[in-house]
Amino acid sequence: QVLLQESGPGLVKPSETLSLTCSVSGGSISGYYWIWIRQPPGKGLDWIGYIYYTGSSGSTDYNPSLKSRVTISVDTSKKQVSLNLISVTAADTALYYCARGVSTGPYWYFDLWGRGTLVTVSS
C-alpha cells in the first residue's frame, strides 16, 4: 500500500520560503507524476505543479501563476518529493497536498493523495 505523508513548518513568515516534503512509502517514485496541490481555507483546489521522474531524470511543470516562485524536486534516496515556494504572502496560506499522478493511455489523473499539511503565512 502506497502512502504519502506531507511534512513541514505550519507557520511561515511573509517574504520567507515555504518548504514542504512529501514522503513516499510502500512504492516507487519512478514512473509517476508527483504533484503539489493547495486548498486555501474554505476554498477550492489549485494545482501548483508536478515533477515526473523516470528513474534517471525528472521533468517539471508549474502553474504559470506561481512559476517564478516555485520549485519541485525529488530525492530518490529518501523517497521524498519537495516543494519550495519563495517570497510567500498571506495569499499562500492553504492546506498543501502531495498527490501521485498516473497515466493510462493518453489520460492521466491523481490517484493517491496525502492527508495534507496546513501552512499559515503570518508574522
Place this chain on the structure above:
Amino acid sequence: DIQMTQSPSSLSASVGDRVTITCRTSQSIGSNLNWYQQKQGKAPNVLIYAASSLQSGVPSRFSGSGSGTDFTLTISSLQPEDFATYYCQQSNSAPYTFGQGTKLEIK
C-alpha cells in the same frame, strides 16, 4: 488557462435520489476530465477519470459522461456516505484546473 464551471454550486438531496452535477470547460478538452470527491476534513479521492472510466474500488452508482466541453457526474442512488464536495478537473493542458466544487448536502 482553461476555465471550469461546475453547476450547481450546492445541492440538497435525499438518500436514494439520482443526482447529476455538470462541468463545463472554456475550451474543448476531449475526454481529459476527472471527477474527485472530498469529504469534510479529508483529501480528495478520484471517482472517475477520462470522463467516463470508473476508478477501481469506486461504487458503480457513480458514472461520468461527456466530451469536448460538457461533462456530467451522476450518482444513481445517493447513499449517506456520498454527502461531500465534488470537483471536476481537466487534465488536458497546464495549468490543470479544477472546478469550484459542488457541495452535496442532505435534504
